[in-house]
Amino acid sequence: MYYQAIQYIKFLIKSTxxxxxxxxxxxxxxxxxxxxxxxxESYKLIYNYKNALRKNRTKINVTDLGVGSQITKQQDxxxxxxxxxxxxxxxxxxxxxxxxxxxxxxNILELGTSLGIATQAMSLxxxxxxxxxxxxxxxxxxxxxxxxxxxxxxxxxxxxGNFNDVIKNLIPIAIGTKTLDLIFFDGNHQKxxxxxxxxxxxxxxxxxxxxxxxxxxxxxxxTEAWEIxxxxxxxxxxxxxxxxxxxxxxxxxxxxxxxIVRC
Numbered sequence: 001m002y003y004q005a006i007q008y009i010k011f012l013i014k015s016t017x018x019x020x021x022x023x024x025x026x027x028x029x030x031x032x033x034x035x036x037x038x039x040x041e042s043y044k045l046i047y048n049y050k051n052a053l054r055k056n057r058t059k060i061n062v063t064d065l066g067v068g069s070q071i072t073k074q075q076d077x078x079x080x081x082x083x084x085x086x087x088x089x090x091x092x093x094x095x096x097x098x099x100x101x102x103x104x105x106x107n108i109l110e111l112g113t114s115l116g117i118a119t120q121a122m123s124l125x126x127x128x129x130x131x132x133x134x135x136x137x138x139x140x141x142x143x144x145x146x147x148x149x150x151x152x153x154x155x156x157x158x159x160x161g162n163f164n165d166v167i168k169n170l171i172p173i174a175i176g177t178k179t180l181d182l183i184f185f186d187g188n189h190q191k192x193x194x195x196x197x198x199x200x201x202x203x204x205x206x207x208x209x210x211x212x213x214x215x216x217x218x219x220x221x222x223t224e225a226w227e228i229x230x231x232x233x234x235x236x237x238x239x240x241x242x243x244x245x246x247x248x249x250x251x252x253x254x255x256x257x258x259x260i261v262r263c
Contacts, residue, residue, distance in 0.1 A: 007217040011242045015260045025250070026239065026259055033102040034095070034241075034263050042124040046093050049120050049151060053083035063137045079115065079143070088117040088186075092243065095263070096184075100125035103210060105181040109170065110134065111163050111197060112187025112214070116144040116156075122182075123153045131156045134166045136187065163188060167200050179206040186214040191221035198229055205234075211247035216240065230258055 018030040056079040063075070088096070100108070100122045106129050108122055113135035123131055133156060135141040141160040148156050159166050183201055185194065194213070201211075216226040226245050230238050236253035239246040241263040 003220055004217050007223065008242060011217075011240070011260065012262075015240075015242075015262045017262055021259060021261070023237075023253075023257060023259070025253075026237070026257075026261075029102070029239075030261060030263075033098050034261070036098055040094075040097065042097060042121075043094055045124055046097065046117075046121050047090060050083060050087065050090055050093065050117050053087065053115050053117070053147075054080050056080050056083070058143070060139045060143055062140060083115055083117070087115050088121075093117050093121040097121040097125045099210075099212075100129070100182070103181065103208070105129060105210075107178055107180050108132070108182045108184070109180050109201075109204075110184045110186060112136075112185070113144050113158060114140060114186070116147055116153075118184065118186060119144075119148070119156055120151065120153060122184075123156055127155055129155055132159060132170070133157070134159045134161065134163055134187075136160075136162060163193070163197060164200075167197060171200065171203055180204040180209060181206075182210050182212070184212045184214070189215050189218040189222050191225040194222065194225040195228060198225075198232075202232075202234060205249050207249060207251055209249055213245040213247070215243065216245040217242060 018027055018035070021027050021030060058079045059076055060079065061075050062077050096118050105122070105126060108129055108131045110119055110131065110133040113119060113133040116133070119131060119133050122129065135144065135158060138160050141158055145158045148158070180201070185197060188194070198211070213226060213229070215222060217223055229235065229247060234249055235247055236250050236256055237248040238258045240258070240260045
């Protein structure tokens with residue numbers, strides 16, 4: 001937590017808003033999406049979904065395949081506590097809704113379903129999208145699948161398993177039939193694992209694909225992974241919002257640029 005606090009202070013010093021951005025693409029993204037203050041009807045559904053989880057006292061046994069929770073190491077956890085401490089925040093879920101709508105993402109992969117707060121937001125933004133979400137813990141996966149069914153979220157496929165194994169099976173499908181528009185990396189916050197997922201999934205990208213990495217300042221090693229990703233030759237543009245790192249592959253981007261933006 002100390003590391004994150006120091007990094008956040010550095011972020012505040014370096015970051016800017018739309019006025020410090022000279023890229024038309026990034027300027028439009030910030031003003032029309034990041035800072036969009038519209039009150040969409042779906043926000044109520046996102047709030048109700050998360051609020052229901054925060055009231056749910058169901059206890060489940062959790063298997064952590066990544067670094068696990070920074071809040072608790074208990075295997076038996078209550079859904080309400082998970083929603084409070086580990087689930088996507090309401091603010092970020094709304095942003096993910098806007099991003100999915102703004103870019104019109106159709107083929108989406110999420111690594112780390114958890115309780116499905118982020119997944120629901122993406123589903124609401126584009127009910128016609130094909131969303132594949134991967135959860136390592138069987139009990140969480142079972143619970144979230146039933147929750148999606150309860151809320152009639154029919155465009156989501158939940159896969160239970162180790163990320164590496166699932167990715168190996170998904171890549172031939174992606175490059176054989178359709179590429180991925182968005183990949184949301186929201187699980188296993190470890191340097192080597194993150195870099196491995198990134199390298200493997202590069203095969204599924206097209207010019208307008210977007211990668212979003214959650215918690216790039218989770219730890220020093222996670223930040224190191226983020227810095228390595230930024231330097232990859234296929235990456236043409238990145239945006240650091242502190243809690244998320246955005247990666248773009250746009251060939252229209254003549255000069256490689258990295259932005260740090262308050263969001």
